[in-house]
Amino acid sequence: MVFTDGDTRLRDLQMSVLPDAAHVLDWYHLTRRLTVLRNVVNGKDAAEQLPSREHNRISGWVESIRWRLWHGRPAKAIARLDCLLNILDRPALADKAVVTRVRKLATGLRRYLNNNSDSLPDYGRRYRAGERISTAFVESAVNQIIDKRMSKSQQMRWSPHSAHLLLQVKTCVLDDRLRQDFARWYPGFPANDSTVRTTA
Template structure:
């Protein structure tokens, strides 16, 4: 990797990972993974649907606010999203609410507010990025990796992977995704041609 190479980071916003990215490549593009935002919003909406059963009025208001929060974040409007999270907290602070999971809902709202506030510099206009064909999520990568590794690392599998084998496979897959595998083959095997035609083999 060249020193001046532009790098695009998609991450979950974890403190240690965010600090590492900015420390090593401060001039690169850093984007909060939309997949991780929607995961948190999905949990909040599940709680809000439970609140809807206990208190239809409060539940409908919180659900509507959560939908607005998702829309604001998709378009990169962090200020409005944080204001709406605050409004959700206000509705959930009503002492007359009898929702059994109210404390958990309040906890997740507080965590969501902190998560968005801490990563606000990494929240772009996702809708605009999508229109230009830029990636906004690693969901397909994470789900595929989780499924494959879970299957192959299982002890009941006849073709179980070793940790060393899994490590080598991930290195190979990374090289494929980065379009580097062909160059590596040329380096390892000088007779390898970039058009996919190797040297003629003796009969």
């Protein structure tokens, strides 16, 4: 089983390397899109620009889309998105600035779901069964290893080779293996902190 954020290039890579593995859209990445849509729909601008009845209706539709995705009903979630887009096209709503933003987010979510429709399991069932639904823990570990110096926002540029070497060292530090490696490479190097304290 391969989890991705839904990027088609990653899916192509998966098909070339592990063609028999099932592809699953990572729940974390899916909910990020849903959360942005929900925040806009439930935000101050939407409450101010939309009639109360329509605002409540649209908010309910967004929640029902999330519910359907969690419960393994992607076709029904996409159908709900289509209905939501039809509601947003009504003349009374179409010219509102917040509706333009909601329409853009809903259209992007629809395209995202269509591109990954074969990779949307019943997340709720998987979660209750103790099966993985996300790789957020892996991303957290990668972020810890890579750290701020390697982030895209930094001006420093790393060659792939240099980055690989740095990641090897950083991983050894996080796994508490660097001291043992040095002790193996350099006989007489203290193997652990207690040896250092004893020597001192």
